[in-house]
Amino acid sequence: MPNNKDQVHQEEVLETILKNVGTKKEDSIKILQEMQKIFGHIPIESLKYISQKSNEISASELYSVATFYNQFRLKPLGKNLIKICHGTACHVRGAANISKTVEEILGLVSSDTNSNKSEQSDTTKDQLFTLTSVACIGCCSIAPAAMVNEKIYGKLTSKDAIKILEDIKMNRNYNIE
Amino acid sequence: MIKCKIFEGSCGKAAGSEILIKEFEKFTQAENIEKPGCIGMCHYEALVEVYYKGQYTLFRNVTEKDVLKIITGLTTDRGIESSIEIKIVATGKDSFTENYKNISDSYLKQQTRIALRNIGIIDPMSIDSYKAKGVGVSGYKVITDLLKNKTEGNEIINILDRSGLRGRGGAGFKTSLKWHLAKENKATQKYVIINGDEGDPGAFMDRSLLEGDPHSVLEGLMIAAYTIGANFGYAYIRAEYPLAIKNFKKAIDDAKKAKLLGENILGSNFSFDIKIKEGAGAFVCGEETALIASIEGERGMPKLRPPYPPEKGLFNYPTVINNVETLAQIPWIIANIEQFTTLGTPQSRGTKVFALAGNITRGGLVEIPMGTTIRKVIYDIGGGPETGYKVKGVQLGGPSGGCLPDYLLDTPITYEDIQKTGAIIGSGGMIVFDERTCMVDLAKYFLDFTEKESCGKCTFCRIGTLRMKEILEKITRGYGVLDDITKLESLAKSIKETSLCGLGQSAPNPVLTTLEYFMDEYLEHIEQKVCRGKRCKALIEYFISPDRCTACNLCSKSCPANAIIGKTKEKGSYKVQTDKCIKCGVCKDVCKFNAVDILSKRDEKSFAEIYGKN
Numbered sequence: 001m002p003n004n005k006d007q008v009h010q011e012e013v014l015e016t017i018l019k020n021v022g023t024k025k026e027d028s029i030k031i032l033q034e035m036q037k038i039f040g041h042i043p044i045e046s047l048k049y050i051s052q053k054s055n056e057i058s059a060s061e062l063y064s065v066a067t068f069y070n071q072f073r074l075k076p077l078g079k080n081l082i083k084i085c086h087g088t089a090c091h092v093r094g095a096a097n098i099s100k101t102v103e104e105i106l107g108l109v110s111s112d113t114n115s116n117k118s119e120q121s122d123t124t125k126d127q128l129f130t131l132t133s134v135a136c137i138g139c140c141s142i143a144p145a146a147m148v149n150e151k152i153y154g155k156l157t158s159k160d161a162i163k164i165l166e167d168i169k170m171n172r173n174y175n176i177e
Numbered sequence: 178m179i180k181c182k183i184f185e186g187s188c189g190k191a192a193g194s195e196i197l198i199k200e201f202e203k204f205t206q207a208e209n210i211e212k213p214g215c216i217g218m219c220h221y222e223a224l225v226e227v228y229y230k231g232q233y234t235l236f237r238n239v240t241e242k243d244v245l246k247i248i249t250g251l252t253t254d255r256g257i258e259s260s261i262e263i264k265i266v267a268t269g270k271d272s273f274t275e276n277y278k279n280i281s282d283s284y285l286k287q288q289t290r291i292a293l294r295n296i297g298i299i300d301p302m303s304i305d306s307y308k309a310k311g312v313g314v315s316g317y318k319v320i321t322d323l324l325k326n327k328t329e330g331n332e333i334i335n336i337l338d339r340s341g342l343r344g345r346g347g348a349g350f351k352t353s354l355k356w357h358l359a360k361e362n363k364a365t366q367k368y369v370i371i372n373g374d375e376g377d378p379g380a381f382m383d384r385s386l387l388e389g390d391p392h393s394v395l396e397g398l399m400i401a402a403y404t405i406g407a408n409f410g411y412a413y414i415r416a417e418y419p420l421a422i423k424n425f426k427k428a429i430d431d432a433k434k435a436k437l438l439g440e441n442i443l444g445s446n447f448s449f450d451i452k453i454k455e456g457a458g459a460f461v462c463g464e465e466t467a468l469i470a471s472i473e474g475e476r477g478m479p480k481l482r483p484p485y486p487p488e489k490g491l492f493n494y495p496t497v498i499n500n501v502e503t504l505a506q507i508p509w510i511i512a513n514i515e516q517f518t519t520l521g522t523p524q525s526r527g528t529k530v531f532a533l534a535g536n537i538t539r540g541g542l543v544e545i546p547m548g549t550t551i552r553k554v555i556y557d558i559g560g561g562p563e564t565g566y567k568v569k570g571v572q573l574g575g576p577s578g579g580c581l582p583d584y585l586l587d588t589p590i591t592y593e594d595i596q597k598t599g600a601i602i603g604s605g606g607m608i609v610f611d612e613r614t615c616m617v618d619l620a621k622y623f624l625d626f627t628e629k630e631s632c633g634k635c636t637f638c639r640i641g642t643l644r645m646k647e648i649l650e651k652i653t654r655g656y657g658v659l660d661d662i663t664k665l666e667s668l669a670k671s672i673k674e675t676s677l678c679g680l681g682q683s684a685p686n687p688v689l690t691t692l693e694y695f696m697d698e699y700l701e702h703i704e705q706k707v708c709r710g711k712r713c714k715a716l717i718e719y720f721i722s723p724d725r726c727t728a729c730n731l732c733s734k735s736c737p738a739n740a741i742i743g744k745t746k747e748k749g750s751y752k753v754q755t756d757k758c759i760k761c762g763v764c765k766d767v768c769k770f771n772a773v774d775i776l777s778k779r780d781e782k783s784f785a786e787i788y789g790k791n
Binding site: 024025026027028030032033057061064065068069070071072077086087089090091092093094096097100103104105133134135137138139140141142143145150151152153154155157158159162 | 187188190191192219220222373376377378379380381386416417418419452455456457458459460471472474475476482532534535538540541570572575608610614615619622623626630632712714735737738759760761762763766767
């Protein structure tokens with residue numbers, strides 16, 4: 001439960017978002033996207049607050065939208081978001097092996113679609129990494145690909161994946177030659 | 178003075194284009210470094226064109242270390258060293274970014290680029306570049322002329338009708354008919370929407386267009402709006418494409434500044450404005466009615482049709498939704514209608530962009546006239562399979578499409594011919610695969626995708642795809658029985674017949690086509706528990722060959738599951754503990770002596786006989 005200070009801060013942020021985006025039904029997705037940009041995920045408490053401030057959006061409808069789209073997380077994000085691409089080209093070029101490697105090293109099972117809304121954790125205990133898979137980031141020619149935070153890595157091997165994780169842990173920037 | 182162009186799309190960035198820019202800035206000023214959008218020759222990323230003393234040279238696969246060598250090679254007597262020389266794609270007196278014909282490389286030479294006409298040539302962040310350097314048609318000239326001449330909407334529709342243009346997003350619906358239906362509607366408010374929700378895994382042409390030539394898409398949309406009588410539009414772009422969103426936003430801002438958006442454009446009666454709506458990660462939102470629901474702030478669940486969007490769409494008003502590639506072609510088609518009608522076949526006119534990827538030598542964007550054979554795209558343009566492998570087949574049309582075997586590669590690419598094979602052209606994703614792919618695993622992969630992306634509305638799509646996926650899981654784990662194949666076929670039929678939208682209606686296609694063309698692999702999995710592609714983890718084992726292993730310990734050190742035991746320098750001692758092995762492939766990746774084999778049950782027997790079981 002957020003304490004009072006957090007709650008006030010959260011409400012201030014939500015107020016700003018609603019002022020900038022709007023409170024109409026059609027603004028629902030944009031509101032959630034802005035919330036996620038700032039908080040890293042969608043705090044459940046915020047849905048009630050928004051429905052109080054909007055004539056057109058109910059908390060349950062907002063919840064149904066938040067759980068429908070893959071982009072939205074209901075659980076807090078780790079410091080580094082790893083998205084391993086599982087598009088067709090990446091699959092054919094060995095994305096399954098990359099995922100397996102990263103899962104094993106981080107001790108996680110990667111989340112995708114709705115499983116990040118379930119009990120299973122996709123974030124390491126030290127909150128350093130969140131591991132997800134994404135359907136396709138459109139970089140098929142450099143398959144297998146992955147995104148770490150907003151950076152795209154291509155032509156990955158399991159070996160590269162290990163190095164990227166190590167470098168993040170050691171705070172280095174990784175470039176694949 | 179050195180000038181250079183570094184092609185920047187998402188892949189270019191991933192290949193390190195930003196680092197290259199920093200490197201080149203050490204040798205020349207920032208204003209001498211241009212950044213046109215990606216040219217679609219993905220296998221050559223990062224691509225750089227360097228100009229020095231009247232000569233243009235195009236370099237491929239440029240890395241940070243190459244930059245100094247390139248500069249030294251061009252500007253000193255030492256000349257270009259061999260490691261750089263092999264990276265020269267072309268050299269000449271004319272810039273390759275002025276005209277594709279300046280590149281003699283067969284990849285681009287064999288293409289007919291209409292949708293892709295400008296990418297890599299214009300600067301996507303500059304409206305002036307679009308206006309001045311538009312290939313085959315100057316940027317914004319078409320809409321300007323239409324407004325100046327007060328051209329009737331019906332005249333534009335007639336031109337499109339003659340062109341025979343069909344939607345390039347996948348449905349292949351006649352564009353002129355769609356616009357006509359919306360135009361005829363007497364409603365006072367109408368909308369146009371760009372469908373930038375390119376959700377097919379394996380398709381990236383829309384991304385490249387939005388990143389590399391956003392104005393052509395915007396102009397196409399404006400022409401649509403003017404034709405049907407709409408004053409407001411939306412660009413629905415998926416959230417997974419941040420660079421496309423950024424570049425399209427810039428295009429809108431620049432068009433506004435140039436007074437090409439807003440009230441009474443260029444002094445005419447036509448007013449038009451546009452807003453970007455980001456998708457939130459839902460493949461089903463590529464479907465028109467689901468996309469509309471998403472813009473309206475709802476869950477992206479398709480609606481029953483009729484009424485179709487041109488009759489009742491966004492907020493219940495007539496709406497025309499067009500794909501990015503379709504819109505990009507519109508200005509060129511109107512300016513060059515005679516030429517367009519000479520391309521393609523009567524039922525499938527014009528050109529189509531394909532995103533060629535997978536086990537292929539030269540992957541990237543390929544735009545060819547309809548009627549070209551699959552074989553030509555894969556071999557002549559794409560350079561064929563990777564060295565040492567054979568093409569096993571090709572997947573067309575994404576998760577809605579089908580897997581075709583090598584003996585169908587001479588099929589001409591037209592809507593009608595491809596449909597006869599059981600696949601579809603779809604958005605244009607073309608994934609080539611070789612013998613390292615398991616067809617059952619590939620079918621399972623697609624079902625995995627569509628099952629997750631199903632919106633849940635229709636029972637058979639929601640539960641049927643899950644059941645099909647479970648059956649395929651069973652088969653890939655070695656527990657399949659022959660009756661599973663009958664079940665798959667029966668489920669497929671029911672799902673296709675009872676689903677409301679294209680997602681469900683086409684979800685079974687990958688399974689149906691693999692059953693038709695690759696049945697022997699299903700039978701091998703079921704009857705012999707063998708995965709010939711060596712993909713299904715339950716049916717393979719990693720094995721260290723005692724002959725080739727040098728006992729260097731690298732694999733054991735690297736194994737994330739600590740599954741490899743052995744004594745350094747003691748040959749023959751290294752073994753993979755199969756109960757711990759997660760089959761991630763790291764050992765095979767790191768081994769410098771090619772000593773790690775992947776065995777399927779078939780091989781296992783013979784190895785076990787020679788070496789004794791691990």
